[in-house]
Amino acid sequence: LSxxxxxxxxxxxxxxxxxxxxxxxxxAQWAEFLSEFHFTITY
Known part of the structure; x- marks a missing residue:
């Protein structure tokens, strides 16, 4: 995704x-999967 x-x-x-x-x-598996996407995590 762009x-x-x-x-x-x-x-x-x-x-x-x-x-x-x-x-x-x-x-680590989740981090590898999520690295395909451009996102920020906001608390």
Missing amino acids: ETFQFLTDHNALKYFMSSKVLTCRQ
Whole structure:
């Protein structure tokens, strides 16, 4: 997708998800999938 979108959440942990240096295997799979999209997470 070429369009940027924004996640609005009240889940504070998501704010740090994409900037975390250490991920579990499952988180790494999600991060790889989400890297295909242009988005921001707003708490």
